[in-house]
Every structure is written in structure tokens, then in C-alpha cells.
Amino acid sequence: xIGTFVKKQLLLFVRNRHELLILLGxxxxxxxxxxxxxxxxxxxxxxxPAVHAKIAFVNEGDEQQDIQxxxxxxxxxxxxxxxxxxxxxAARSLSPxxxxxxxxxxAKPLKKYIRIVDVPPAQxxxxxxxxxxxxxxxxxxxxxxxxxxxxxxxxxxxxNLFFYVNEEKAWTSEIVGQIISxxxxxxxxxxxxxxxxxxxxxxxxxxxxxxxETITKKEPIRAVTYYMIGMGVMFALYVASNVGxxxxxxxxxxxxxxxxxxxxxxxxxMTGIFISAMLLSFLQLMILYGATSIxxxxxxPDVAAFLLxxxxxxxxxxxxxxxxxxxxxxxxxxxxxxxxxxVLVTMFSLVxxxxxxxxxxxxxxxxxxxxxxxxxxxxxxxxxxxxYHLADVAYSIVYLCIFSAATMVLSVWAFPKRGNEA
Amino acid sequence: MLEAVELTKHFKQTKAxxxxxxxxxxxxxxxxxxxxxxxxSTTISMISTLIPPTSGDVRFHNESxxxxxxxxxxxxxxxPQEIALYSDLSAKENLRxxxxxxxxxxxxxxxxVDEVLxxxxxxxxxxxxxxxxxxxxxRRLNIGAALLHEPKLLIMDEPTVGIDPQSRNYILETVKxxxxxxxxxxLYTSHYMEEVEFLCDRIYIMDKGCIIxxxxxxxxxxxxxxxxxxxxxxxxxxxxxxxALRSQPVIHHITVQERTITVLSPKEINVxxxxxxxxxxxNTVFTSVEIKTPTLEDVFLHLTGRALRD
Numbered sequence: 066x067i068g069t070f071v072k073k074q075l076l077l078f079v080r081n082r083h084e085l086l087i088l089l090g091x092x093x094x095x096x097x098x099x100x101x102x103x104x105x106x107x108x109x110x111x112x113x114p115a116v117h118a119k120i121a122f123v124n125e126g127d128e129q130q131d132i133q134x135x136x137x138x139x140x141x142x143x144x145x146x147x148x149x150x151x152x153x154x155a156a157r158s159l160s161p162x163x164x165x166x167x168x169x170x171x172a173k174p175l176k177k178y179i180r181i182v183d184v185p186p187a188q189x190x191x192x193x194x195x196x197x198x199x200x201x202x203x204x205x206x207x208x209x210x211x212x213x214x215x216x217x218x219x220x221x222x223x224x225n226l227f228f229y230v231n232e233e234k235a236w237t238s239e240i241v242g243q244i245i246s247x248x249x250x251x252x253x254x255x256x257x258x259x260x261x262x263x264x265x266x267x268x269x270x271x272x273x274x275x276x277x278e279t280i281t282k283k284e285p286i287r288a289v290t291y292y293m294i295g296m297g298v299m300f301a302l303y304v305a306s307n308v309g310x311x312x313x314x315x316x317x318x319x320x321x322x323x324x325x326x327x328x329x330x331x332x333x334x335m336t337g338i339f340i341s342a343m344l345l346s347f348l349q350l351m352i353l354y355g356a357t358s359i360x361x362x363x364x365x366p367d368v369a370a371f372l373l374x375x376x377x378x379x380x381x382x383x384x385x386x387x388x389x390x391x392x393x394x395x396x397x398x399x400x401x402x403x404x405x406x407x408v409l410v411t412m413f414s415l416v417x418x419x420x421x422x423x424x425x426x427x428x429x430x431x432x433x434x435x436x437x438x439x440x441x442x443x444x445x446x447x448x449x450x451x452x453y454h455l456a457d458v459a460y461s462i463v464y465l466c467i468f469s470a471a472t473m474v475l476s477v478w479a480f481p482k483r484g485n486e487a
Numbered sequence: 488m489l490e491a492v493e494l495t496k497h498f499k500q501t502k503a504x505x506x507x508x509x510x511x512x513x514x515x516x517x518x519x520x521x522x523x524x525x526x527x528s529t530t531i532s533m534i535s536t537l538i539p540p541t542s543g544d545v546r547f548h549n550e551s552x553x554x555x556x557x558x559x560x561x562x563x564x565x566x567p568q569e570i571a572l573y574s575d576l577s578a579k580e581n582l583r584x585x586x587x588x589x590x591x592x593x594x595x596x597x598x599x600v601d602e603v604l605x606x607x608x609x610x611x612x613x614x615x616x617x618x619x620x621x622x623x624x625x626r627r628l629n630i631g632a633a634l635l636h637e638p639k640l641l642i643m644d645e646p647t648v649g650i651d652p653q654s655r656n657y658i659l660e661t662v663k664x665x666x667x668x669x670x671x672x673x674l675y676t677s678h679y680m681e682e683v684e685f686l687c688d689r690i691y692i693m694d695k696g697c698i699i700x701x702x703x704x705x706x707x708x709x710x711x712x713x714x715x716x717x718x719x720x721x722x723x724x725x726x727x728x729x730x731a732l733r734s735q736p737v738i739h740h741i742t743v744q745e746r747t748i749t750v751l752s753p754k755e756i757n758v759x760x761x762x763x764x765x766x767x768x769x770n771t772v773f774t775s776v777e778i779k780t781p782t783l784e785d786v787f788l789h790l791t792g793r794a795l796r797d
């Protein structure tokens with residue numbers, strides 16, 4: 066019985082050129098247009114995109130204590146008093162952490178784009194999981210002390226600062242990464258001691274060492290890849306509204322009455338709707354991603370994970386289709402499908418990031434986007450393309466399944482009892 | 488076989504059907520005649536278990552089917568007024584789909600589909616998409632979709648609306664054949680009295696949600712046994728002549744269609760003399776005057792004061 070419904074729905078879909086054009090042709094055209102039009106900005110080749118970066122500073126030590134410790138050691142040394150004073154002054158002026166926070170990221174031209182947040186070391190892992198941050202700078206205990214000892218007495222190994230990049234925020238994290246690199250390259254003793262007024266001191270040729278760790282160690286997402294995902298997940302939602310509209314046509318034309326009189330249960334009918342929408346969405350995404358991947362040379366590092374995310378998104382689309390069908394039947398109009406198609410899909414796409422990485426606008430939008438099926442799946446797809454593994458996107462897959470189950474429960478509740486339609 | 492008892496349906500403030508009683512015996516064709524909005528479709532929706540009544544009962548072989556509709560549904564075929572088909576599927580694909588939802592499969596399904604296609608005269612067009620069919624062909628397929636599971640009771644809601652006379656005749660002949668050859672019981676609703684007269688053994692006339700007359704064709708026409716139906720054709724319909732007619736208490740009903748005026752009056756009155764007197768007074772010229780055998784249309788006019796297709 067359910068197979069009959071699914072076959073019928075597939076036949077109707079395939080024979081409707083208008084639907085095919087909207088669900089397959091349109092996203093492909095949009096991927097091409099947006100990918101090329103915004104490629105320069107997104108890929109960082111040109112243009113001046115707005116940057117709003119939030120950087121977490123995790124200082125595991127204490128810069129002042131480190132300087133104090135270094136000062137005490139210098140004072141205890143056997144050397145001329147004036148040299149001691151020069152060293153102490155140089156050490157105080159050097160303060161690499163303060164310089165990075167206040168003089169580099171806090172410099173006037175950057176201040177309005179970059180926000181520094183001090184994060185306690187105990188919350189490092191939480192910060193690493195938090196997509197809000199563009200980057201995290203971790204300064205290990207005694208960073209300043211060891212650096213001073215190495216710079217002035219070559220007694221310690223050059224110390225490392227750890228820099229974690231959030232590649233989901235590809236534009237901003239790249240810029241912040243470049244700033245850190247500049248800092249590493251130019252923050253030498255020359256400038257530091259020059260700033261401190263030390264001229265005659267023997268200057269070791271040593272830079273502040275930095276160790277940059279990206280979370281994925283993968284290339285950033287290209288614009289065309291971004292829009293392949295963005296448009297794919299957006300147009301998958303249209304499958305739900307289209308299937309809901311088809312179902313309402315069945316009610317309007319009394320085909321649904323024929324089904325009722327054939328003793329078809331509402332469970333069979335709704336299951337048919339769910340599987341049809343799920344299958345159509347899955348096929349649509351496979352065709353779209355398949356064609357785009359071939360044409361633009363995009364490869365999926367983990368095909369199995371990609372298929373699972375696609376199945377989970379299709380599962381959510383199936384749930385939405387059943388919910389829209391129930392609401393259409395309940396209100397005895399196509400309003401639910403139309404409202405979803407014209408208003409909700411646009412809103413979901415906006416906050417979910419289909420048009421641009423809207424999550425960077427505010428935390429609220431970022432959170433809201435993560436709750437949309439398109440946003441959740443988009444995030445999972447992007448992670449997979451960046452080299453994440455299935456375990457890293459499991460949350461999104463589970464969320465999409467829960468979303469689907471919730472919509473199905475709602476649709477059972479909303480489906481009108483016999484004769485209770487509006 | 489099937490009985491509706493005091494069947495009533497309210498939609499918010501509107502009483503769509505009010506205490507309708509009707510019955511169907513095995514193997515008969517029963518007509519439900521009434522103008523648009525009379526409540527025919529609501530009545531058959533309740534009888535066919537699609538909507539529950541506000542009050543009253545529907546009994547199938549003396550068992551209520553309000554709460555247990557499956558028993559009736561298994562033997563029921565319904566032809567809705569709308570074209571309840573998929574226009575992007577072919578005739579055959581539609582029939583196969585509706586056959587499958589009636590749990591037909593394999594060779595049995597193929598056989599039934601072929602039989603129905605032959606019965607409705609669409610074998611040659613079985614692979615064409617329904618959207619390319621004429622109105623008459625769609626109507627025939629609409630009927631065919633209700634016949635796949637060989638129902639014992641067929642409910643047809645205005646199955647000939649908006650089609651050419653040829654297709655209409657084909658459908659009427661098909662219904663007659665189904666009744667005679669397969670002893671199918673048929674409840675046929677229409678606002679075309681000539682269809683109901685041609686097909687039905689018994690007739691219910693409905694208006695404003697109520698049954699206003701019922702019986703065999705002759706029984707219903709006998710309602711008018713005390714009245715003449717006179718049809719007058721005039722050169723030009725004048726307001727003064729119509730006014731003069733309306734002012735006569737012995738003229739019960741008047742309808743005007745182009746240059747034809749139809750009046751009902753008691754048989755004991757010499758209506759010819761009266762009509763000619765009024766024509767002379769108002770300078771109206773008659774081109775013909777005829778006493779007609781009463782039709783169901785006349786009965787409806789007599790009972791409601793309105794024509795069936797007003």
C-alpha cells in the first residue's frame with residue numbers, strides 16, 4: 066500500500082516539469098550565480114568583507130608574576146647594577162601578552178572588529194566546542210617567564226603559544242590567523258627592546274614562538290562549495306511544501322475520499338507522505354550535490370557520513386511534509402504549505418546560513434540557525450567538507466532525527482478527525 | 488439494504504441537511520433530485536461515511552455504520568462530483584492506483600483494469616495522461632475508478648456535470664447496464680430531471696436540506712394530478728402581461744424562459760379563456776399555447792415555486 070503511494074508521488078513529481086525546474090534547476094543556477102558572484106569575497110581574493118571576530122584568551126599563567134619572578138632572579142644575579150636595571154625595564158616593557166591583547170588586537174584600526182574575551186583555563190574545552198569564537202589563544206603557565214629567560218639568558222626552550230582556529234568562520238579566522246602570524250614574525254626583541262630604549266644590550270636573534278593549531282587542518286570552504294550546501298539544504302525544504310500541496314490537492318479533488326472509502330488508514334496515508342517526501346528529498350540532494358560536485362570538482366572526504374547527513378535531512382523533510390499535510394487538512398486550505406514555502410523557508414535559509422554565514426551576525430541568530438533543519442544539516446555538511454568525521458556531526462544527525470520525530474508527533478495531533486476539518 | 492434515518496447535518500449556524508429519511512433496496516436505482524445547494528452532496532457524504540451526521544443514523548443491512556464504516560465501505564463505490572483523479576497520470580495508471588488501494592494486485596488487478604477500461608470506452612486511450620482528456624472522458628474515468636472493486640452500491644454525485652450530450656448518454660447507458668447486468672444498487676444525484684426520469688425507479692426530491700417529495704416517477708407526477716401545466720409562447724414578453732398573470736389567484740406558479748411562459752393552474756379552471764383575456768387586455772400576442780404532461784421539473788416548481796436550475 067505504502068509502495069503504491071510512493072510510486073504515485075514519484076510519477077507525479079517526475080511528470081511535473083515546473084516542480085523539477087524549481088527543485089533541481091533553480092538551486093543549480095543559484096549555486097553558480099552566488100558561487101561566482103560572491104566567490105571573491107568569500108574566498109578572500111578581493112573585497113573587504115565585514116569582519117567581526119571574537120577571540121578567547123586563555124591565560125594559564127600570570128604575566129605580572131612571571132615578570133616579578135624574572136626580576137627577582139635578575140636582582141639576585143652578579144652583574145652591574147645598571148645592566149640589571151636595563152634588563153628589568155626591558156622585561157617589564159616586553160610584556161608579550163599585554164602587547165598582543167592591547168597593542169595588536171586592541172589597536173585602534175582593529176578594535177571595532179575584534180572582541181577579546183578572557184576565558185578561565187578550566188573552560189578551555191568548553192570554549193573549543195563553542196562555535197561563537199573565531200579563534201582561541203592559549204598561553205601556557207609561565208609563558209612570559211620562560212620567554213624572558215630564553216630571550217635574555219637562553220636558559221629555556223622557546224615557549225609556545227597555542228592558537229585554535231574555528232574554520233566554520235573561515236573569513237574571520239583567516240584574518241585573525243594572519244594577525245597572529247604577523248605578531249610572531251615581527252614581535253622580536255628588536256622591537257621590544259627598542260621600545261624599551263635598550264640599545265647597547267646584546268640582542269639574541271629570537272622570535273616569540275607560536276604554534277598554530279587549527280581544529281581541522283583543512284582548507285577553508287570555497288564560495289561555490291558553500292552555496293552548493295546552502296542552496297541544497299534550502300531547496301530540500303521546498304520538497305516538504307510541495308508534497309504538502311500535492312496532498313491537499315488530493316483532498317480538494319476528493320481523491321483522498323476515495324482512499325478513505327477504500328479503508329486506507331490515516332497512518333498508511335501519512336507514512337506514504339513521509340516516505341515520498343523523504344525519498345524525493347534524498348534523490349534531489351543526491352542529484353544536486355552529485356552534479357555540482359562533478360562540475361565544480363568538489364569531493365566529499367567521508368562519503369558514508371555525507372550519506373547519513375543527507376538521509377537525516379531527508380528524514381526531517383519527510384516529517385515537515387507530514388506536518389504541512391496535516392495542517393493543510395486541518396485548515397482545509399493550502400495556507401500552511403504556502404506560508405512555509407514563502408515565509409518560513411526564507412527565514413530558515415536566512416538564519417540557517419544558506420545565503421551567507423548569518424551565524425556570525427549574532428549569537429542569537431547562530432543559535433536559532435542551528436535549530437533549523439537546514440542550518441543543522443548545513444553545519445554538518447560544512448564540517449564534513451572540512452575534514453570532520455562522522456562522530457563530529459553525530460549531534461546534527463541526531464538533532465535532525467529528533468526534529469523529524471517531533472514534527473511527526475505534531476502532525477498526528479494536527480490531523481483532523483473525520484468530519485472535523487475547517 | 489441501506490437506510491438513512493432522520494439524517495441531519497449542521498455546519499456552524501447552517502442546517503445543511505434536516506431530518507432526511509430515505510432507503511435503498513437491493514438492485515434499484517434511486518434518484519436524489521434537487522437544485523444546487525439543496526443538500527444532496529452533504530446527504531450522500533453522510534451516507535457514504537465521509538462525514539459524520541450531527542444527528543440521525545445510517546443503517547446498512549439494519550446495522551448502524553456511523554461508528555463502524557468499514558462494512559459499508561467495502562461494498563461501496565463513489566463517483567464524486569469533482570474529477571477525483573490524478574491529471575498527470577494516465578488512465579491506466581490512475582485505475583491501477585485506485586485498484587491497488589482497494590487491495591487488488593497482480594493478474595486480478597490487470598484483469599479488472601482492462602474490464603473497466605472497456606466498460607468506460609477508454610481502452611484505446613489508456614496510456615494517455617488524464618490532463619489531455621476531454622471533459623466527457625474524464626467523467627467516464629471518474630466513474631471507472633469507482634468500479635474496480637465491483638461495488639454492490641454505487642453512489643454517484645452529479646456525474647454528468649459539464650459534459651457533451653454524447654458522453655452524457657454514454658454514462659447514463661453505462662449506469663443502466665451496471666444496474667441490469669450486475670444488479671448494482673445505485674443512488675444517483677442530479678439536478679437534471681431528465682436523467683433522473685430516465686434512470687431511476689424511485690426518486691427523492693430535495694430542497695433546502697429537506698426531502699420534499701418521494702416515490703416512483705408516477706407517484707410524484709400525480710402530485711400535479713389536480714393541475715394543468717400550460718406553456719405559452721409569446722411574440723414579446725411584456726411586464727404588463729406578467730403582472731396581470733401574477734395578480735390572478737388561480738395561477739399558482741409562473742416561470743419565464745426567453746419568450747416561453749409556463750403557468751400552473753387548477754384543472755377545474757378554464758385557464759385558456761383566462762390567458763386569452765389577459766393577453767387581449769395587455770396587447771400580448773401568443774404564438775402558441777399548449778397543455779403539457781407534467782414533468783418532475785413541474786413538480787419541483789409546484790412544490791418550491793422555483794425551477795430546478797434557478
